[in-house]
Amino acid sequence: MIILVVNAGSSSLKYQLLNMDDESMIAKGNCDRIGIGGHISHKTADGRKFEADCEFPTHTEAFEKLVEVLTTGDASVIKSMNEIDAVGHRIVQGAEVFSKTVLVTDEVIDKIDELRELAPVHNHAHALALRACKNVLPANVPQAVVFDTAFHQTMPPKAYMFGLPYEDYEQYHVRKYGFHGTSHRFVSAALAKAMNRPLEELKIVSCHLGNGSSITAVENGKSVDTTMGFTPLDGVLMGTRCGAVDPSAITFVMEKHGFTPSEMSEYMNKKSGFLGVSGVSSDNRDVNDAAVAGNKRAQLAATMLTYQIKKYIGGFAAAMNGLDAVLFTGGIGENSWEVRGGACKDMDFLGIKIDDELNRKTRGTLTKLSLPDSKVEVWVVPTNEELLIARDTLALINQNK
Numbered sequence: 001m002i003i004l005v006v007n008a009g010s011s012s013l014k015y016q017l018l019n020m021d022d023e024s025m026i027a028k029g030n031c032d033r034i035g036i037g038g039h040i041s042h043k044t045a046d047g048r049k050f051e052a053d054c055e056f057p058t059h060t061e062a063f064e065k066l067v068e069v070l071t072t073g074d075a076s077v078i079k080s081m082n083e084i085d086a087v088g089h090r091i092v093q094g095a096e097v098f099s100k101t102v103l104v105t106d107e108v109i110d111k112i113d114e115l116r117e118l119a120p121v122h123n124h125a126h127a128l129a130l131r132a133c134k135n136v137l138p139a140n141v142p143q144a145v146v147f148d149t150a151f152h153q154t155m156p157p158k159a160y161m162f163g164l165p166y167e168d169y170e171q172y173h174v175r176k177y178g179f180h181g182t183s184h185r186f187v188s189a190a191l192a193k194a195m196n197r198p199l200e201e202l203k204i205v206s207c208h209l210g211n212g213s214s215i216t217a218v219e220n221g222k223s224v225d226t227t228m229g230f231t232p233l234d235g236v237l238m239g240t241r242c243g244a245v246d247p248s249a250i251t252f253v254m255e256k257h258g259f260t261p262s263e264m265s266e267y268m269n270k271k272s273g274f275l276g277v278s279g280v281s282s283d284n285r286d287v288n289d290a291a292v293a294g295n296k297r298a299q300l301a302a303t304m305l306t307y308q309i310k311k312y313i314g315g316f317a318a319a320m321n322g323l324d325a326v327l328f329t330g331g332i333g334e335n336s337w338e339v340r341g342g343a344c345k346d347m348d349f350l351g352i353k354i355d356d357e358l359n360r361k362t363r364g365t366l367t368k369l370s371l372p373d374s375k376v377e378v379w380v381v382p383t384n385e386e387l388l389i390a391r392d393t394l395a396l397i398n399q400n401k
Helices: 059-071 106-117 123-136 150-154 166-172 181-195 247-257 261-270 273-278 284-292 296-320 330-335 337-344 356-361 385-399
Strands: 002-008 012-019 024-032 039-044 049-053 086-091 143-147 203-208 214-219 222-226 325-329 377-380
Touching: 002 123, 002 385, 012 059, 012 385, 024 059, 039 059, 059 123, 086 123, 086 385, 106 123, 123 143, 143 385, 150 181, 150 222, 181 203, 181 214, 181 222, 181 325, 181 377, 181 385, 203 296, 203 330, 214 296, 222 296, 247 261, 273 284, 273 296, 284 296, 296 337, 325 330, 325 337, 330 337, 337 356, 337 377
Parallel strands: 002 086, 086 143, 203 325, 325 377
Antiparallel strands: 002 012, 012 024, 024 039, 039 049, 203 214, 214 222
16 A cells, blocks of 8 residues: 655645555655745655746645656656555644554544644645645645644543643633643553553653654653643753743843744744754754854753753653653764763663763664663654554544545
């Protein structure tokens, strides 16, 4: 069975075509700069590539170009969209409405669009992509939506509620939702398999670290707490996001700068984090390079991140009353030995001991970093959200046959 996985952002449309008979990638690519021009980059499993500037006023034109590249030209991999058996979509915000993967209907698309207030950058774009896909694909091709927030719906109220008046939760659905759920679910299951232990018996702290980062406590295969909150802004320091900040500091800064709420949101989401603290870059690699070169602000940003990760590992171990493993995933988690090493340093109270030499050599491969006498195992586990979306889509289609 061939499944197309679509991941729509506010101005992008990433895709991957998978053969689910052996879970191999056939082709993948990205349509970006939607609404401000347009560009597509596409490559196949056998190394063929296509890249071009295009006009993408909306996600509809981007999806049409995706179809064209998949089916025609030197980098095509199928003759027509009739060869695609199903499509799986990643959706950022499902709120409390969607706690599992569902098949796409007009009603589902409308509800996803209605939730755009909770994820203004993403959910409306998702709805546009879903409608575009529906217009282009044959009517008999099933589509499924997989929600980033669904994995975190197992959090208890003590973890997801804020200390605001309860009416704000009842009337406006203000609570912690958590994100990166698709990734956390994939890597925690992959880790259990690597450890040769049942996921249902493990207590794991999953560290998804990238331009956006979140840490999740996974107990017996379920999310019981996570660092991202009402939006993906909360938690640890990120590329351009500030992470957790005293709310009074926010109102203070708003007043000093004369910001509107939307301007303050822009300030915290796009001008803070590594970029704001270091003054160098939003990219962790650039920050590390500057730190090594002696830049004090870059050194501060780097140590802030590892310190915050360390605190959450300890806090989540306490919340779960134990800890079997810590895993690192995402662009930074899989590739930055500096961040992994810093987060695991001086964690003797938990019995965490890693092989420093192995940690320095490990990039993007499934690897156990902890020493034999470490009480808690530490792993690098590459994530593959697209594969999990395809698996969910396939399972749902088989259920509905």
